[in-house]
Amino acid sequence: MSMAPASLSSRQGTVPPEPGARPDLACYDHVIVACSFGKDSLASTLHLFEKGVAPQRIEWWHHLVDDDGDVFDWPHVPDYGRHLAAALDVRLYFSARQGGIVREMLRENAPTAPVWFDTPTGRVTVGGKGPPNTRRRFPQVSANLSVRWCSPYAKIMVADGALRNQARFGHARTLFVTGERAAESANRARYAVFERHLADCRDGRIRRHIDHWRPVHAWSEAAVWQILRRHGVIPPLPYQLGFGRLSCLACVFMSADQAATLRHMDP
Structure with missing residues (x-):
């Protein structure tokens, strides 16, 4: 489960497919x-629906x-997700x-610390056996994931561990979808739209074929809201309070206005 900091600073660009693939x-x-x-991961899901992917496959x-x-x-987001997954007939782990x-x-x-993840057959825990080390640092406001470590350690590496430690992904083809958009930042604008996932092992013994697709990468924010409206999806509470995105409640990238709102909501 450990990963060298140099690997965290660039999460894309393994073996690119043909241009436009x-x-x-x-x-x-x-x-x-x-x-x-x-909104962006919800839009990605709804786009899959519109491209003919049945909800039960997702x-x-x-x-x-x-x-x-x-x-x-x-605190309300997991329950929001449970209700929305049930309404859309999508499996949620x-x-x-x-x-x-x-x-x-x-x-x-x-x-x-180890990682746990839910699977179709129950909860699995892996990792946590690396060498002792000390962090004692807040995540930094940076595009470099080796210092803005919250995203890789709490999200990206968690998914990697779940992909690498489930036999059901061996000798199978998996599409891993994320909702980054180019308009969000100069760094995200450089992401590939379609590429091999870092947990891919299609050429190895277990033939774990995993592609990574960012279907809304070129979309405007207006297009994202339009697809949510088409499907009648009510966005979660932070958007209704005026927040522009659903990041962490105490995100290190929050503005002064967001911090003042958070202090009022959760002193």
């Missing part, structure tokens, strides 16, 4: 959407960044790093 949605055994329940993977408390997560962001932030002379 798009996935053949009918050829996959598993279709997974990394779903924060934010799995939502939602990473809890707290695990055992309400510090960084919006939760996962987390034990102790979440708080435990990793305060880690002192200890290995990075």
Whole structure:
């Protein structure tokens, strides 16, 4: 479960497909959407519907960044996701790093905590056996994931572990879908739309074929809201309060106005 910091600073660009390539949605055994329940991951899911992917073929993977408390997560979001998954007939699986962001932030002379993830047959726990180390750092406001470590350690590496440690993905084809959009930042604008996932092992003994697709990468924010309206999806509470995205409740990228709102809501 450990990963060198240099690997965290660039999450794309393994073996690119041909320019303009798009996935053949009918050829996959598993279709997974990394779903924060934010507008972009919801739009990605609804786009799959409109491209003919049946809801029953889709799995939502939602990473809890707290695990055992309400510090960084919006406390209502998991229940929102459960109700929406039931309404859309999509399977929902939760996962987390034990102790979440708080435990990793305060880690002192200890290995990075294990990861747990729900599966069709129950909960699995892996990792947590690395060398002792000390972090004791807040995530930094940076595009470099080796210092803005909250995203990889609480989300990206959690998904990687779940993909690598389930036999059902071996000798199968999996499409992993995320909702990054180019308009969000210069860094995200450089992401590939379609590529091999870092957990891909199609040339190895277990033939784990995993593609990574960002279907709304070129979309405007207006297009995202339009598809939610077409399908009658009510966005989660933060958008209704005026927040522009569903990030962590206590996100290090929050503006001064957002911090003032958070102080009023949750002193």
